[in-house]
Amino acid sequence: MTLTLVIGNKNYSSWSMRPWLALKAGGIAFEEMFVPLYTGRADKQRILDITPAGKVPALIDGDVTVWDSLAIIEYLAERFPEAGLWPADPASRARARSVSAEMHAGFAALRNECGMNLHRPIGAKALSDNARADVARIQELWTDCRQRFAEAGPFLFGAFSAADAMYGPVVHRFRTYAIAVTPPVRAYMDAMMSCPAFRQWTDEGLAETLVIERLEAG
CATH class of the missing domain: 1.20.1050.10 (Glutathione S-transferase Yfyf (Class Pi); Chain A, domain 2)
Incomplete structure (x- = not known):
């Protein structure tokens, strides 16, 4: 099953950038779900429907949803050890x-x-x-x-x-x-x-x- 990373605007969303870089640089296949930030109640509700934290980024892996950039990166490091997201030593x-x-x-x-x-x-x-x-x-x-x-x-x-x-x-x-x-x-x-x-x-x-x-x- 392909991972989905929910992100905000690439121009502004520094927190979205972090796990996105980890996925791309780590060679981990994923799909993007873009939700524009600060554009209205409907977009906020889209994020809340994914995670009660109400913020991006969020990672969806089947029945598992992980939010917060560092938590996502830690999850990816465990899920895909071959990506080498943390040093081996x-x-x-x-x-x-x-x-x-x-x-x-x-x-x-x-x-x-x-x-x-x-x-x-x-x-x-x-x-x-x-x-x-x-x-x-x-x-x-x-x-x-x-x-x-x-x-x-x-x-x-x-x-x-x-x-x-x-x-x-x-x-x-x-x-x-x-x-x-x-x-x-x-x-x-x-x-x-x-x-x-x-x-x-x-x-x-x-x-x-x-x-x-x-x-x-x-």
Whole structure:
């Protein structure tokens, strides 16, 4: 039975992007179900009919429905171990999970002040102290991962992993808002932006024409 991933607008929905990247980069077959965000009660009801959380993304696997990006990725890692979504080495896997959980639970200031919007013209904006602290911490995380695993490949843990899927939207944020980064961070961003799954999501997001005014500020 084919998996179905319920997602929002690719231009805006950072949380939808994360499991989508994991599926695509992991070579896992799936179908998309697109539900436009913030367009009316009917669309909200479509999401509620799938999951009582009332939010995307959600993964449907037969009788199983999984919601929340990180929960979906964990489910996929168990369901498709051959996809290698987590590093094989236990210590590396533990670090990758910690890095991913930090993204999942943190960096609220950056996310609030620099919303994902692929159509936004590239340009810097003033950031709060908290958002600048988020930027610094993310760069610290990425740099540490690259120093540890550079010989294994260009991504955070060498080969593409769930950690890269979790931070994919941040790559867009750093680029869109012209955030100054160090050379190692720039090299990692370049690797992500060259990843076929990342490029596909970006191209399809840029092709969208639906504008959500509430998400256009800034």
